[in-house]
Amino acid sequence: MAENGLENWEAQIRKGWLDVAILAALWKGRLYGLEIIRELESRSDLVLTEGTVYPLLARLRKDGLIEGKWEESDSGHPRRYYKLTAAGRSRAQALAKQSHEFLLKIDALIQPLLKEQMR
């Protein structure tokens, strides 16, 4: 029961961070869906159900934060490459700044608990 509560909470946390993470992944340049997923998988624990990243990409596209462009590839299937729009870039920066400040505060708040644990 308590275990389940913790997992639920973790899922909520992940949910909230995923769009920030996607915008951050696209910061350096364009990527297609699977590349975004691989990037997030290697650098964060955010993605567990891969297919649900695609609806989120569609949503960000409709919000005008990213744009998609189909291109042929040598894999035999066309790929949809995503890149940040101007609005997406400024949103990504604003989110990064907010997240950073927020995480610093939370970190300061939980430090005592971590020290306790190490003893």
Add this chain to the structure above:
Amino acid sequence: MSDHIGQAQGQIDFYLAALRKQLAGLPAKDVEEILLELRGHIVERAAEGDSDQNRTSVEQILRQLGTPEQIGSLYRTDAMVAHARASLSPALIIRTTIRWATKTVLGFVAFLVGALGYALGASLIVCAILKPFFPENIGLWINPHGMVLGAQMPKPHGHELLGWWIIAYGLALGMAFIFGTTVFLRWMLRFVPRASPRVASIV
């Protein structure tokens, strides 16, 4: 070997067909693009790894992808909200608001305000329509206790102010209420929380 590939192809087709069913109602072009994108994802995942032994099985890839229901419901919720936000149909807008009301407090408040607005608008229109049939019992009365508006049985005391004008006022005001409520709810729908992917499959 070719048997193996054929079987994998069948699994992929089966999965995508189930997803296509889930996406019913979305624009055809969107559906095709979603399916094309996911097919590319599956095929490329399946080709990962350097030898046949190292390759991930299609089953495993599909499991990691999530169920067609999971993915489809995320696309559908977004499409429904986007559609309602661009629409002036009270039925569609209230349906979307109800869906939202089951999820957050703000959604519930929006639903209450919306229901009140529509009810008020509808009752004004009903008054206007009923006036010719019950001319004595529908109106706006003023008496020492205050004002009484609407359909009253028996007819209240006091002076009736509107007469036949209540038909014009009732219709105009009623429609204004319904239109205003629609515009309000449409505006509120921008606060529907982002349909975040279910990132963890909690069992």
